Amino acid sequence: MADLVQLLVSGCATGAVYALAAMGFVLLWQTSGTINFAQGEFVMLPAFAMLAGLALGLPLPLAFLASLVVAALVLGAAFKRVVVDPLVRAGVLPLVVATLGLSLAAKHAVRVGFSAEAQPFPQIFPEGVWNVLGVRVSAADVGTLLVAGALLAALHLFITRTLFGRSMQACAQNPDAARVLGIDVAGMILATFVINALLAACAALLVTPVWFARFDMGEAIGLKAFFAAIIGGFNQMRGALLGGILLGVLENLAAAYLSAQYKDGVALALFVLVILFRPEGLLGRAEERKV
């Protein structure tokens, strides 16, 4: 029993990070129909921005703040302006291809700049480990869960309870009606891109101490977040949360109880099944076919 809980705790901590990145997928999809295949690199780049800050002698909190600013400007506003805006009318797939190109360029630019080796990253949580009824829980697990949970909760409150958030939702559901109501649709869409970039930078802060900063660290996280978003439901924020946690936990359970060699296959099989039989995701609403 303790063993099972051990796996669940660890899986949830990993899954919470997937959920953060997956949330970005959902936000962008809802407001602008963008599927960002460079999402993993949106996590990797702030990690290196922080490393650069640390190398310049900034303390980690300042380096993190600086990376938030840079992420909001570059991965939020500039990304929308340069890549998404010209393509948004062309449909989903051109954007998929363009963001794949972006991902390749970003990865290899970092590789040239920082070498292909993994760089150590300071721990953000203290080293402590508690033994709770035979389950070993580290401060990093608890911290990751708390921070990710708080971020997602804050985002949820922001979107459902504030006027700004509701306007964003209105744009997502029906841009034309929103425009009639006097909502600045373009501004709202820009806001979601900035939020996505900020979430990714937070995810970077949480994962890099464990994953280490490496130019290709985004490959895994981007793919997992994408699976999580699809599994949970591409048009539901709750879906991204469920998908992320489910993925993190399933990987651990599969490795422990089924087959370590096929542990990625279990989540993947779920992904394919969802696409086949419930393409709107476990928690999603069906979308009408757009012509």
Next chain:
Amino acid sequence: MSLGLTRAQWLAVLAVLVALALLPLGLKRFGIYMLSLWCVFVVAGHGLNLTMGYAGQISLGHAAFFGIGAYASALLVQAGWSFWLALPAAGAICVAAGLVVGFPALRVQHHYLAFATLGFNVLAWLFFRNEEWLTGGNFGVRNITRPALFGRSLDGDLAFFYACLALMAAASYATAWLLATPWGRAFAALRDNPIRAESLGIDIRAYTLAAFALGALYAGVAGAFFAPLVGYIDPSPFHLTHSLAFMMAIIVGGAGRFFGPFLGIAVLILLPEWLRGISGGALTRIAQEWYLVGFGVLVMAMVVWCPGGLLGLAGRLRRRA
């Protein structure tokens, strides 16, 4: 069959073929190898171009089909089959796989289909790696022999290059022929406006399935040649990242254009080697280091500003001049 080409154009095609055939005579083994690789990849590229460029179905699993073809031919040859029997078998297996992967087309639309192919690629890769009894797992399949044709061994680099070149010519001809048939035009209708195509009596689902099966067939045949060309296969060249690279190469060359794959694959695999060969100066080194960055930016730029790829760009410049 004229395929809509004038006599002068046919002569030009012939001239290019002759030039390609003469090209390796000035090259050493590595150069010949790269050109052979280019031929093989162009064949696979034709397949992806059919699926994606003409029929408008994004496939993110092309490397998996390529891998299935490679493993099928390598394993069948090692089991004692003649390569010339293993080749159609590999093709047939890939068609079957293509039909299975295209199957979600009967249920879901468009981008979800693309994502299903992505899942398929990752699963196929796991299978290649884990099923050591069949695929050799991480250790791969070694010492894959090259076939003989009409009693002549194709073991030499030049001989095998000509085999690859012949394959490329045949596959290109088949593609051109296919595109000139009503099926080819139906593919384009499917891409441009599926709903209108349906109202014109085109069975969308059947054609989507056919697009996947055809793409897989090309990839499988190319894979079947890839295995003896390299002489060794393991799971690494069939990873998802290579599917993405395939797709980007087609985009860069010009999706939905007949010559797109020729150019796109050249930019992907020949251009970096050519840059390396220029000289050893600092500029060349920088060009090499930043090559993939440039490629990624190029992909983005193509999609954003020039959906016709490099070929479209060339056409546009010519019209303007």
Next chain:
Amino acid sequence: MRTRAYAASLVLALAAAPAAAQQTVKLFSIVELSGPGTTAGTNFKNGVELAVKEVNAAGGILGRRIATETYDTQTNPQTAKALAQKAVDSEAFAVMGPVFSGSIMVSMAETRRAGVPNFTGGEAAGITLQGNPYVFRTSFSQATGMPKLANYLASGLKVKSVAIVWVNNDFGKGGRDQMTKELAARNIKVAADVSTDQGQVDFAAAVLRAKQANADALFVYLNEDESARILRELRKQGYDRPIVGETTIMGQKVIDLAGEAANGVRGHVGLTIDAPNPAIRAFGAKFEKEYNYKSDHNGIKGYFAVFALKAATEKAGKLDRKAVAQALKNACYKTAEHPGLLMDVCFDDKGDIDRESFLVEVKGGKQVVVETLPPLSKR
């Protein structure tokens, strides 16, 4: 038109390259500079370059300067093979690398065909079992290293059962297969056999299975990044049995990444800059000064490879590839004459090497040598 112009320039570029001067000794490093083998390949390359610099400063090999070129295999065997062809086309005098076994197993067919001596950092047993007269190791094969570690488990730690966690690639699978054999020969039970993925992040399940197995010790055989992650998870879950490894997990990169969690790990290392040996220590200092980080065993391998080539060429007395390969068969070289070799070394007829090795333990964030094991031949 465009095609033809392109084709013509291609011919020029590919054909013109190798016509450079014959005055230098051409060395090609074909190594992993990206992909999973990055740490290994980069260290190996840096070792080669450091050695080349020193050799050139001291007058080169038989009076000729060494010129190096470096290619990235992306840790991909097919690319490695193509690059080996390229090196051969460019009239390489010798080829250094690749380091990963899967790559050298494929690429060495090319250097063999052309008769070019090829030094590798690969440790898979199969490399030297193919009768290739031109391939030479710079470190022990798994077939040498694993028995030494198994001996340590059997007689040093006196364990009866071992849990194995390995990375599912050719390196990890090869080592795991070899170790399983060695353990069986010593009547040590494999209590758990856990596969993990390259790039894996969450090791909770793997560690849990190792714990559940309740074995006397844990053998971890992963690449650098993953070694560091599992060490952290082991620390977290409070794993209290000995953690042993072969070379990689005690490497400096792992210690840097894992921090405090690396302490207490022990095992067998063929090469380490912390060896109680002044020449190796001096190498470590030079390397760190040049590249601003501590070399791991792969840095020493690359450095050693260049000096082994130099020693053999001098013994052969001429710049003749075949004679150099001959000079490396069944031959011993002493550091007294060739200080760059760092340790006395003997090559056998297959290209395997024999020399001292070390049992080490990580203490206070540093590798500490506990015992120096003699060469096999001295036993």
